[in-house]
Amino acid sequence: MKATIEVIAKKCGVSKATVSYVLNNKKTSLGLSAQTIDHVLKVSRELDYRPDLVAVALAEKKKRPLSLLVLTPWLYAQFSDFMVQVYSAMKDFAEDNPLKTVYEVYEQGHLNKGLNGSKCEKFDAVMVIGTGEKDHQYLIRNRSKLPNVVLLNRKIPDYPCAAGNDGEAAAELAERVAASSFYENYVVAFPNRPSFCEQERVCGFVRALKKTAGITAIQHRIESALPPETALQKLLAERDGKKTLFFLPQYHPAAQMMELALRQGIRIPDEIGIVAYDLHSMLKNFLHPALTTIDPQIGRMTGEALRLACAVKNGEKAEGRITEGIFESGESAIHI
Amino acid sequence: MNGRIKFAGHTMGTPGRDIYEVIDLFKKIGYDGIEVRVAANGQIDSEKITDGEARKILAAAKKQGMEFACLTSYYADFVDPEKRQETIAKLKRVAKIASILECPLIRSYGGVEPFSKQGVWFSDVWTRSVSGIREVAEYAGKLGVGIAIETHIGSLTMSVRDTARVIQDVGMSNVGMLFDYAWVEVAGVETGAAAVRAAAPYLRHVHIKDWTLESRTPLKKTSALMGEGTVRWPEVLRALRKTGYAGYICDEYEKFWYPKDLPEPEIGMKHNLEFVKKFLNAK
Numbered sequence: 001m002k003a004t005i006e007v008i009a010k011k012c013g014v015s016k017a018t019v020s021y022v023l024n025n026k027k028t029s030l031g032l033s034a035q036t037i038d039h040v041l042k043v044s045r046e047l048d049y050r051p052d053l054v055a056v057a058l059a060e061k062k063k064r065p066l067s068l069l070v071l072t073p074w075l076y077a078q079f080s081d082f083m084v085q086v087y088s089a090m091k092d093f094a095e096d097n098p099l100k101t102v103y104e105v106y107e108q109g110h111l112n113k114g115l116n117g118s119k120c121e122k123f124d125a126v127m128v129i130g131t132g133e134k135d136h137q138y139l140i141r142n143r144s145k146l147p148n149v150v151l152l153n154r155k156i157p158d159y160p161c162a163a164g165n166d167g168e169a170a171a172e173l174a175e176r177v178a179a180s181s182f183y184e185n186y187v188v189a190f191p192n193r194p195s196f197c198e199q200e201r202v203c204g205f206v207r208a209l210k211k212t213a214g215i216t217a218i219q220h221r222i223e224s225a226l227p228p229e230t231a232l233q234k235l236l237a238e239r240d241g242k243k244t245l246f247f248l249p250q251y252h253p254a255a256q257m258m259e260l261a262l263r264q265g266i267r268i269p270d271e272i273g274i275v276a277y278d279l280h281s282m283l284k285n286f287l288h289p290a291l292t293t294i295d296p297q298i299g300r301m302t303g304e305a306l307r308l309a310c311a312v313k314n315g316e317k318a319e320g321r322i323t324e325g326i327f328e329s330g331e332s333a334i335h336i
Numbered sequence: 337m338n339g340r341i342k343f344a345g346h347t348m349g350t351p352g353r354d355i356y357e358v359i360d361l362f363k364k365i366g367y368d369g370i371e372v373r374v375a376a377n378g379q380i381d382s383e384k385i386t387d388g389e390a391r392k393i394l395a396a397a398k399k400q401g402m403e404f405a406c407l408t409s410y411y412a413d414f415v416d417p418e419k420r421q422e423t424i425a426k427l428k429r430v431a432k433i434a435s436i437l438e439c440p441l442i443r444s445y446g447g448v449e450p451f452s453k454q455g456v457w458f459s460d461v462w463t464r465s466v467s468g469i470r471e472v473a474e475y476a477g478k479l480g481v482g483i484a485i486e487t488h489i490g491s492l493t494m495s496v497r498d499t500a501r502v503i504q505d506v507g508m509s510n511v512g513m514l515f516d517y518a519w520v521e522v523a524g525v526e527t528g529a530a531a532v533r534a535a536a537p538y539l540r541h542v543h544i545k546d547w548t549l550e551s552r553t554p555l556k557k558t559s560a561l562m563g564e565g566t567v568r569w570p571e572v573l574r575a576l577r578k579t580g581y582a583g584y585i586c587d588e589y590e591k592f593w594y595p596k597d598l599p600e601p602e603i604g605m606k607h608n609l610e611f612v613k614k615f616l617n618a619k
Binding site for chain 2: 080081084226228229252255256259260262280282283285286288
């Protein structure tokens with residue numbers, strides 16, 4: 001029988017903790033007698049006890065701080081409330097878990113220039129944020145070379161991912177406004193080059209409208225994520241004299257549109273309703289009426305990604321986790 | 337009783353009178369200090385006044401035993417790249433005049449309205465405003481002048497919550513809050529004694545004014561004498577006394593903006609001062 005701490009403990013009639021304390025020569029408050037210490041040492045010599053070096057190494061590794069590389073295209077983007085929420089969650093996590101973080105920026109679509117196997121080896125885990133289509137292809141092709149990559153707010157098969165349920169949550173939003181039967185006209189507005197998340201949100205919203213209420217939404221493309229007033233004016237014109245509900249898959253343009261409508265004397269939510277996806281942690285304080293939206297809980301999602309990173313570091317199974325978006329009832333639209 | 341509170345009149349209440357007339361008037365009313373509208377149509381125009389003229393004004397105030405509580409200019413745009421440097425430079429000039437007048441504070445707006453700048457993300461509006469105020473504060477600090485960010489409509493700082501956030505983000509010891517409770521009540525984030533308690537750690541200066549509020553959106557209100565409007569002043573003043581506040585309470589008598597709604601300052605500002613003192617039970 002291989003000598004383990006458990007075997008020694010059984011033979012000595014003491015606990016595993018006692019044996020561990022004695023063999024590791026730790027100071028303890030257990031108040032062990034000299035007799036117990038001698039007995040444990042004697043038995044371990046008789047059984048030729050040798051520590052399991054792999055287990056020791058793993059235990060040591062678990063004690064080390066998590067060294068984490070965060071790769072994001074939005075590192076210097078002042079507009080990014082997403083990153084503000086990520087930093088905040090990192091700070092909270094670091095209060096209870098030792099964490100050494102390095103941030104690096106990459107250009108969306110060029111992740112290959114910022115991430116490779118040798119870079120991965122320098123860190124316990126690499127958290128990748130804000131990937132585009134080309135980056136996904138790169139990650140899929142190089143899975144074996146990037147063993148410790150964790151994705152935040154993205155889903156790629158075979159990678160540990162902490163992401164949201166954008167499609168489902170947007171569908172819930174659609175169902176809630178459609179169920180009120182208040183609006184005659186539905187417009188979904190999204191940028192010319194929507195992100196993965198925006199695509200999921202728009203698809204979820206449009207499908208749910210069709211499925212639950214037989215409504216076909218007008219799809220309106222806007223020039224950029226930060227549309228000029230002229231673009232929002234064109235969007236407002238889609239209402240065509242009808243009570244219209246607008247869905248925008250991002251918070252900031254929805255807030256801009258609401259402000260523009262109010263400035264023009266359009267009554268919200270009676271003449272138009274506006275619903276959005278996402279939540280801006282500071283901008284929300286400046287909106288009256290409050291915007292009805294889905295809070296994707298970026299902070300909680302980041303916490304999940306960090307737990308995945310820890311699992312990767314500790315050689316444990318790291319399975320993808322979904323953070324459910326929460327419906328935030330505002331006064332910008334009639335809904336149930 | 338909190339005998340450390342002092343009282344000032346705002347020259348907003350005295351349109352058409354020059355700074356020397358106001359010094360005499362406010363002395364007669366019973367104020368300790370003066371807050372000055374700094375604008376082309378105010379009692380001091382920071383873009384024209386010379387250092388020598390400022391010293392002359394200081395001498396006149398000292399002769400009457402009056403002091404300057406705050407200089408209030410209207411520069412606010414830290415966001416527009418073309419206007420930002422001009423805003424900062426002009427605020428620095430106001431700080432310089434304040435130092436000559438031995439005035440401890442200048443008022444700053446908490447930036448501009450969040451969506452008043454097309455094509456700029458909200459977070460940029462915020463960070464540019466914060467960094468702009470910080471730059472002015474660094475200069476003013478060297479002159480011994482502080483900055484009081486006002487809780488005011490049309491800015492990033494209408495509520496106590498948002499003003500406190502700007503002050504924290506600026507992170508300078510000479511930057512605090514100008515608590516204009518009437519606007520805080522309109523913002524509706526904090527009201528009454530709770531608003532005072534939330535503002536207390538940041539208080540540098542306090543404005544009082546009363547109005548009858550008919551509608552928040554769209555904003556519709558009529559100026560009134562203290563105690564005759566809808567603002568919850570008795571509760572707020574009692575709460576303010578409990579905080580141990582030791583600065584100026586200034587009557588921002590809005591005669592300049594609403595001349596028909598308010599009587600002449602000899603009557604209205606005197607009434608307001610007596611009203612406030614009654615609740616503060618001060619000297």
